[in-house]
Amino acid sequence: MYLTQAVHRAASTTPDAVATICAGRRRSWSDLRERVARFAGALRGLGVKKGDRVAVLALNSDRYFELYYSVAWMGGVVLPMNTRWSVAEHVYSIEDAGATILVLDDAFLETGLAVKEACESIAHVVHAGDGATPDGLLDYEDLIAQTAPAEDVRCGENDLAGIFYTGGTTGFPKGVMLSHKNLWTGALCVGAGIGFDPSVRYLHAAPMFHLADIGLGLAVSIFGGSHVFMPGFEPTSFLRLIEEHRVTYTLLVPTMIRMLLDCGDLGKRDISSWQGLLYGASPMAESLLKEALSRLPHVGFTQGYGQTELAPLATLLGPQWHVLEGPQAGKLRSAGRPGLCVEVDIVDAEGRSLARGQVGEVSVSGPNVMLGYWNKPEQTASTLVDGWVRTGDGGYLDDDGFLYIVDRVKDMIVSGGENVYSAEVENALMRHPDVSECAVIGVPDAKWGERVHAIVVPRTGRDMSADDLMAHCKSLIAGYKCPRSVDIRTDALPKSGAGKILKADLRKPFWASEIRNVS
Structure with missing residues (x-):
């Protein structure tokens, strides 16, 4: 080939x-x-x-x-x-x-x-x-x-x-x-x-x-x-x-x-x-x-x-599945079936296959699977496991073999067809001298599918505006990665016992009325 x-x-x-x-x-x-x-x-x-x-x-x-x-x-x-x-x-x-x-x-x-x-x-x-x-x-x-x-x-x-x-x-x-x-x-x-x-x-x-x-x-x-x-x-x-x-x-x-x-x-x-x-x-x-x-x-x-x-x-x-009525209706919310040469499995955190209908991480194998990440052996090893790509997307397979995406395992936002990793945006925000802590999440957006949303806590005694933060980010990263909306809070962000920001809690109010937890 x-x-x-x-x-x-x-x-x-x-x-x-x-x-x-x-x-x-x-x-x-x-x-x-x-x-x-x-x-x-x-x-x-x-x-x-x-x-x-x-x-x-x-x-x-x-x-x-x-x-x-x-x-x-x-x-x-x-x-x-x-x-x-x-x-x-x-x-x-x-x-x-x-x-x-x-x-x-x-x-x-x-x-x-x-x-x-x-x-x-x-x-x-x-x-x-x-x-x-x-x-x-x-x-x-x-x-x-x-x-x-x-x-x-x-x-x-x-x-x-x-x-x-x-x-x-x-x-x-x-x-x-x-x-x-x-x-x-x-x-x-x-x-x-x-x-x-x-x-x-x-x-x-x-x-x-x-x-x-x-x-x-x-x-x-x-x-x-x-x-x-x-x-x-x-x-x-x-x-x-x-x-x-x-x-x-x-x-x-x-x-x-x-x-x-x-x-x-x-x-x-x-x-x-x-x-x-x-x-x-x-x-x-x-x-x-x-x-x-x-x-x-x-x-x-x-x-x-x-x-x-x-x-x-x-x-x-x-x-044939893009229909609203008839015997083949009802699959519009799915992402379809595996393509030729491709295998799709749903696995748990230990990599074990799950039964139909159970939600886990979408894992994909086939001759289309990448060789790895350039000069990044550790990231390659965590993503490419025994020939299977762990996609970072949460989903399940129905009894007909159709895949449904319900959530994102990895911390990634898809906005207007572009992948945005929240860590990259958070790194840019934290370079602002007035930012104490921040979290970046994807929230529903009618135009972009998801938009990059920043939740920022300023340092004590510091004032900032959403426009200032967005302009700061645009000087460091591509425009499509920059927050399209900013929530400035005075209270500390919710954290786990280990001190990790609980992004699931931050996301929940935005996605409560959505069918999927990603868009």
Whole structure:
């Protein structure tokens, strides 16, 4: 199993079929294979060797897509950077991974150059935007034009293909190591589960640094479909691209679906080609899902549940279960059944399997399971146990094998499809000189699914405001991780006999009326 196999197959069987459509550019699979081979050769000419890391900080584009395959073609490891991170978070991840090449586009020139200035490991910066290439940077298109195609080294199976950084329980991002086999089987699982064929035309609307989009995009390539790109989600442009390019499938997180339903252009565009939608990254509120089903009746909805450590899929709930009446109704609150090649078990604190209907920690096994966390053996050992990923989510399986998520075991918040570890936010808050103690929890939010909520106790005699605390956090961590609401209290936070803050007690009033204890 090697990622570039999909490019070879499509270029061999359907060389003139459309591979990518982006910003007025339309390229065939034979064009794509040539460009991938040439940029792979350029990377090799810049000194990149097998196993070296190549970082990319950019919005969605055909060049971003080509980069994934070029890095795999020459045996490197791709390092997609979260576009919402702060400079400090980028610097940490690049230095942690030891990336030697940074590829960026016009939107991140300033940020990228600041990162380059702070990272000694970066030897070259490649500009892959449409604007003029600044002095001192290498031009992506020039490198392709001036370099001969390289031979595909055909790395595969357990060779490392990418490092994907997620929020960290200790306050620092951790790099999930995914092999060619992990990504290939994850993509095959979702593609087969949805029922892709060569006619699929997929719109990359979710960010391409995110495993949800990567996994679905790789699946489209495996089945020989076509890719359409938009830099970032905006509902009016989204609808226009579906109409213009006859898009058949896409991926949206619940926040994007809410924005789409609120868009005045929804009923004004011909989106009859749109056949299917995968949603995930955070479970959708039932009221939002019912509204979406009603207003997009011709679109088949599929929910995907998983995490980066699973490349990224564990379960799927297909369109046949997205109904409100009839014999297949009643499963909307579930996360679906295990995908192909995937096993799901519910275990207790000692790792013992629980009976159907009993709540425990969701544990997942299969060829999609990560190799581990980069340079973090202790966290790897606690998460990857005997080949099973302990997800940190609490749930149960019903008698039909459907998975229901009811709570979160680990201290993580999922807001707008992004993972936020409370320890990281708490570390930032505690760097404020007036904060005595704090706790960060996830609370229900109609737009974001969950929002980051901080409960803060000031030092004696100190005054503070919610705005001050939020501004302080934004200077240290990415905006999406910062508290969206703050509760300032004068009384000490509730604690256990051992002095641990009782977050369950803090969460309880917010979730008392909710069906799930996570959203």
